[in-house]
Each structure stands twice: as structure tokens, then as C-alpha cells.
Amino acid sequence: MNGRLVRAVVPDGLPLRILVDGAEVEAYTGDSLLVAVLAARHALRRHEFSDEARAGFCLMGACTTVVAAGMHVVTAGAPGFPQS
Amino acid sequence: MTRVAIVGAGPAGIAAANVLVAHGLAPVLIDEGLRPGGQIYRQPRPGLRLDIMALLGAEAENYRRTHATFANLKDRIDYRPYTLAWAIDDGTLHTMQDSAAATVDFDAIILATGAADRTLPIQGWTLPGVFTLGGAQVLLKEHGCLIGRRIVFCGSSPLLYLAATQYRAMGAEIVAILDTTPLVAKIAATGALMAAPGTFARGLGYMAALRRAGVAIHHGVALGAFEGTVGVEAVRFADRHGEEIALSCDAVAVGFGLKPETQLAELAGVELCYDPVFRQWLPHADADGRCGGNVFVAGDGATVGGAQAAALTGMLAACAALEDLKVAVVGIDRARLRRQVARLRRFQRGLARAFALPVDALRTLDDGVMVCRCEGVSAGELRASIRAEFGPSEVNRLKAITRCGMGRCQGRFCGLAAAELTAQTLSVPLEAVGRLRAQPPVKPLPIGIRRAD
Numbered sequence: 001m002n003g004r005l006v007r008a009v010v011p012d013g014l015p016l017r018i019l020v021d022g023a024e025v026e027a028y029t030g031d032s033l034l035v036a037v038l039a040a041r042h043a044l045r046r047h048e049f050s051d052e053a054r055a056g057f058c059l060m061g062a063c064t065t066v067v068a069a070g071m072h073v074v075t076a077g078a079p080g081f082p083q084s
Numbered sequence: 085m086t087r088v089a090i091v092g093a094g095p096a097g098i099a100a101a102n103v104l105v106a107h108g109l110a111p112v113l114i115d116e117g118l119r120p121g122g123q124i125y126r127q128p129r130p131g132l133r134l135d136i137m138a139l140l141g142a143e144a145e146n147y148r149r150t151h152a153t154f155a156n157l158k159d160r161i162d163y164r165p166y167t168l169a170w171a172i173d174d175g176t177l178h179t180m181q182d183s184a185a186a187t188v189d190f191d192a193i194i195l196a197t198g199a200a201d202r203t204l205p206i207q208g209w210t211l212p213g214v215f216t217l218g219g220a221q222v223l224l225k226e227h228g229c230l231i232g233r234r235i236v237f238c239g240s241s242p243l244l245y246l247a248a249t250q251y252r253a254m255g256a257e258i259v260a261i262l263d264t265t266p267l268v269a270k271i272a273a274t275g276a277l278m279a280a281p282g283t284f285a286r287g288l289g290y291m292a293a294l295r296r297a298g299v300a301i302h303h304g305v306a307l308g309a310f311e312g313t314v315g316v317e318a319v320r321f322a323d324r325h326g327e328e329i330a331l332s333c334d335a336v337a338v339g340f341g342l343k344p345e346t347q348l349a350e351l352a353g354v355e356l357c358y359d360p361v362f363r364q365w366l367p368h369a370d371a372d373g374r375c376g377g378n379v380f381v382a383g384d385g386a387t388v389g390g391a392q393a394a395a396l397t398g399m400l401a402a403c404a405a406l407e408d409l410k411v412a413v414v415g416i417d418r419a420r421l422r423r424q425v426a427r428l429r430r431f432q433r434g435l436a437r438a439f440a441l442p443v444d445a446l447r448t449l450d451d452g453v454m455v456c457r458c459e460g461v462s463a464g465e466l467r468a469s470i471r472a473e474f475g476p477s478e479v480n481r482l483k484a485i486t487r488c489g490m491g492r493c494q495g496r497f498c499g500l501a502a503a504e505l506t507a508q509t510l511s512v513p514l515e516a517v518g519r520l521r522a523q524p525p526v527k528p529l530p531i532g533i534r535r536a537d
Binding site: 004005006007008009010011012013023028029030031032035039041042045047048049050051053054055056057058059060061066 | 130134200214220230231232233241254255256314335454456459460499
């Protein structure tokens with residue numbers, strides 16, 4: 001996969017798929033949502049108050065949601081997402 | 085039965101639980117993590133073949149012991165993982181587990197909430213690919229992931245050398261280590277650092293091994309900017325001779341030491357006092373972590389002291405709680421623990437001097453740089469607000485006017501810079517501008533939070 005994060009150790013088990021803004025993203029059981037998305041992509045979302053892309057920062061805050069097969073995620077900045 | 089709540093399952097929280105169980109109590113242990121260990125002893129997730137013991141090196145034995153202690157306790161305590169403690173009021177702890185809210189009543193509470201990375205705003209620090217130093221380590225330990233392929237480690241922290249060593253061992257290219265503190269500051273602190281000679285020697289060992297491996301280490305740099313368009317592509321800095329250098333990379337780990345997570349202590353009514361060496365506000369407690377009332381603090385959340393001090397202060401806080409609950413403490417030599425803690429804290433004060441925060445860099449920070457990452461408030465907006473007629477001279481007022489510190493992170497990553505900028509702009513000492521007050525919830529709650537069944 002060609003994302004920002006590099007899996008130095010690939011988890012055991014078969015990858016599962018989640019949908020992020022309608023596109024399939026490969027993830028592994030035990031991934032946090034942040035890890036799954038950034039292992040496949042270069043950014044997570046758009047910042048609410050500017051045009052900047054964001055990709056997490058502290059990695060130990062509130063973004064610990066765990067992925068589940070079939071999860072469908074809509075990010076800020078996706079078409080149709082309410083704009084502030 | 086007497087009910088003691090512990091918040092945090094790192095070395096301090098686990099050590100505290102162990103003492104309480106040994107005295108016949110069954111504490112509630114609230115852990116934000118999915119598995120115990122805290123940030124320092126974070127476990128690889130199940131199904132990840134990461135050799136954590138090899139990665140931890142000299143810390144491996146403490147890691148093993150901490151997790152062995154927990155394994156022995158877990159059936160005798162009420163352990164609640166993946167649970168956020170988000171407020172304390174009137175003697176009740178408010179938690180959330182998987183969007184379900186619950187309350188915990190307690191006769192005593194031990195806050196072992198740990199620390200987060202201390203950060204400073206730098207041009208380009210909101211670019212994708214820039215992560216905190218501690219976050220980069222946690223990502224590796226828990227998920228076996230690296231923040232990128234070609235990485236610059238920068239800031240002011242002894243952890244720069246440990247993290248770079250761990251990343252290198254896992255296959256990352258270490259482009260450079262850019263340490264903002266001069267080598268002479270580290271040499272000047274040698275006396276205090278000899279309070280923990282083993283740890284000091286290990287730190288020097290990491291530095292020497294990285295040098296032997298050909299990793300570029302620059303001391304005394306001034307960080308200029310993280311540059312790139314859609315993500316970080318280079319770090320620009322001035323070396324100690326003032327020469328401008330740009331290094332190409334695809335990720336940056338940046339950290340300036342640690343900052344205690346004091347929000348819950350503050351909400352519990354604990355007084356915070358300014359510490360001029362750490363340039364931080366710390367919970368006011370006696371040598372055992374007793375804050376008054378039924379509140380106790382331990383570990384890095386009390387005062388940054390490292391994992392070893394965390395475990396010892398966890399034991400002391402548990403003893404203090406037992407004593408105040410009229411349970412006789414047996415089998416623990418508290419005088420000895422206090423001496424060990426005092427020695428380890430002297431060492432940390434030495435580190436704080438050796439790896440000082442480069443606050444003067446904020447004086448030349450460009451007005452366009454976002455200080456508050458969450459709400460998008462720039463240095464220029466803050467300075468203009470402070471300089472305005474009848475402008476704020478205290479950070480909570482500054483927050484009310486500019487929204488700086490009002491976002492998701494609740495000022496964890498901008499509060500320090502906002503205070504330093506205010507103090508600099510007004511030419512007053514840092515402690516004169518106050519600190520951002522803690523507000524519940526201390527971390528974001530989902531809109532769909534519901535009452536637990």
C-alpha cells in the first residue's frame with residue numbers, strides 16, 4: 001500500500017475493507033481508523049477552518065476508534081459534508 | 085467496601101493498584117487505552133509480530149515486570165479499558181466506554197494520568213507528515229507502523245535519541261536529529277544527571293551508537309520551517325554556526341519534552357503551582373502525592389519523572405490513600421521510596437535544564453503560523469489581540485477573544501505557546517499570564533453518547 005504510514009510489521013490475518021468517502025481502503029483487524037487510513041492514504045481529512053489537509057498529530061488523543069469490516073467513514077472535506 | 089478509583093494504567097496506575105490489592109482492596113482502574121501499559125509500556129496489539137522486548141532494549145525488564153504485575157491483578161480489580169475519564173465533580177468520576185457514559189463514586193481517587201508531548205508552533209507544523217515524538221513511538225509500539233520512510237527527528241528532548249534508535253532498528257532512514265539545545269547546556273547539567281547514572285549513560289550510549297551508524301546529529305539548531313505542499317517534504321534549520329540548511333524528508337517527529345496531563349486533577353479541585361524549571365503548572369501535592377481531600381496524584385501526571393519514578397510514586401500515592409482511609413500500611417518502606425523518587429526527580433530537573441524549551445524562537449515566529457491547530461488561530465491574531473487597547477493580559481481571556489485553545493485538544497498543544505506569546509508580548513514573566521483552565525469534558529465526547537445500561 002502506498003500511504004503515509006509504513007507498516008514495518010504487517011499484522012497477521014487477511015485484510016478487511018472499509019469505505020472512506022465512498023472509496024475502499026484496506027485495513028487489518030486491530031487497526032485504529034487513523035492507522036488504516038494513513039497506511040493507505042496521505043491525509044485523513046480537511047481542516048474545518050482552512051483548506052489544509054490534516055493527517056493526525058499527537059497519535060495518542062481521542063482518535064483511537066478501532067476499524068470494523070464494512071465500516072463506512074465520511075471525512076470533513078468530502079463532497080456533501082456540511083461546511084462550516 | 086472502601087472504593088478507590090485509579091485513572092490511568094501506566095506504570096504509576098498499575099503500581100498503585102498492586103499496593104491497594106495487597107491491602108485487601110479492589111480498586112476500579114480506568115484506562116483510556118485498549119490494553120494496559122500506558123504510553124511508555126504500550127503493548128503491541130494482538131496479531132502483531134513485533135519484538136517489543138528487542139525494541140525496548142534497556143526498558144524491556146521494566147516492561148515485563150509491569151505487565152506481569154498487571155496480569156496478576158486483573159481478576160482482583162475492576163479494570164475498565166478503552167474508557168475515557170472525562171470529568172470529576174462533587175466526588176464523582178465521569179467516564180465513557182464505547183459511547184456509554186457511566187459514573188464512578190469513590191472514597192479516594194488516584195490520578196495517574198501521565199503526560200503528553202510538549203509542542204511549540206513552527207512554520208509548517210500542521211502539514212501532514214509532522215507528528216509528535218511520543219506519538220511516533222506509540223505508533224511503532226502498538227501498531228508496528230513508522231510515520232514515514234525518511235524521517236527527521238527534531239526538538240529538545242532526550243527521547244529524540246531513543247526514538248531515532250527504535251525507528252532505525254525497524255528500518256526507517258534517519259535523515260538527521262536536530263536538537264535545539266546546545267551541547268554545552270547538556271554538559272552543564274551533568275551534575276544533576278549523575279543522580280541517575282545508569283539512565284544518563286544509556287542516553288549517551290544511544291547518541292554514540294547513532295553517530296557510529298552515520299546518523300547526522302546537530303546540537304544547538306534553530307528550527308526554521310517544515311516545508312512542503314500536500315505534506316512535509318523538507319526541514320529547514322540554522323545550524324549552531326547560523327548556516328541555513330534544508331534536509332529532504334517525508335516525515336518529521338517533533339517534541340520538546342513532556343507536559344503532565346493535569347486536567348482531571350484541576351477539575352477535582354487540586355491547586356496547580358508554577359514550576360520555573362519545567363515552566364509548567366503542576367498539581368500541589370506532598371511527597372506522597374497527597375493533594376488534600378481524597379485526591380492523590382502519581383506518575384508523570386504529577387511531575388514528569390519517567391517510568392521508574394512513576395511506579396514508585398504510584399506506590400506512595402496508594403499508601404497515602406490507604407493511610408487516609410485508616411487502613412494500616414504494611415510491608416512498604418516508604419522512606420526509601422521517597423528517597424528514590426527525590427533522586428529520580430533531581431535527574432528530571434537536570435534533563436529539563438539540559439533540554440530547555442527554546443522559547444525565544446517564538447519571538448521571531450512568523451505572524452502567519454497557526455498557533456492553535458484546532459481552531460486555526462495564527463500567531464499574528466494572538467499578538468494583535470494582546471496588543472489591542474484593553475487587550476487580554478491573561479490566557480483565558482485571550483482564549484475567549486480569539487478561540488485559541490477552545491478546540492478539540494482543549495489547549496494541550498497551543499496553551500503553552502499562547503501563554504509564552506502573551507508573556508513575551510507584554511514583557512511579563514510566564515507565570516503572570518496564567519494558564520488555560522481545564523474544562524469538562526477533558527477530551528471530546530461523541531454527540532451520540534448515551535447512559536450506560
